[in-house]
Amino acid sequence: MSVSPPFLGFPDQLADGRLPDVVIFGAGHGSTYPGKDSSGHASAADAIRAASQEDAGLVGHWDFDLGGPLFAGKPIVAIDAGDVETILYDNAGNRARIEAKTREVLGLPAVPILIGGDCSVTIPFLAGFAGHEPVWVLQIDAHIDWRDGATKCMASVTAIQAQCAGRARCRMSRAWCRSACVVSAAPASPTSKRRSSTAAAS
Known part of the structure; x- marks a missing residue:
């Protein structure tokens, strides 16, 4: 797992042993088409994290869409757990690891948010919601x-x-x-x- 930099500056774990309500994680690869090179997607999650830094200092500010601060003025309950380890062309392994991470987060229980990858990472992510x-x-x-x-x-x-x-x-x-x-x-x-x-x- 790697986090560089964390999404919106969120920690990788909460203080005092509290469990998160939201867990953000990335995935670089899902199911690559035969003969295609999808390595360009590997850095997508970190690109999203980097872009989020512009608003990292505003997490506690009033959000006019939400009608209040993002966490209602309370301590942050979201973490960035880094990236699931994925390997280019290891399609079955990538799907299994993404699904397992999704199930792990749901078991906390918390809301999983997946960033990065191409559209194929959606399939194992949703498969993790079975049940x-x-x-x-x-x-x-x-x-x-x-x-x-x-x-x-x-x-x-x-x-x-x-x-x-x-x-x-x-x-x-x-x-x-x-x-x-x-x-x-x-x-x-x-x-x-x-x-x-x-x-x-x-």
């Missing part, structure tokens, strides 16, 4: 991945549904996906099953 339903996914992307009436999914939607294939039924709507690998909240309609099969096959 902690419900989970909603709001995707903000340059692609029109989520849309009504689609019979073929592209980009990260395909990756999410391929991960679920054989273990889950995905229902796709305009901006969300529920799946049994994350949460089994509702049975999918016949149309949704066809969409999932098509997406997984593609």
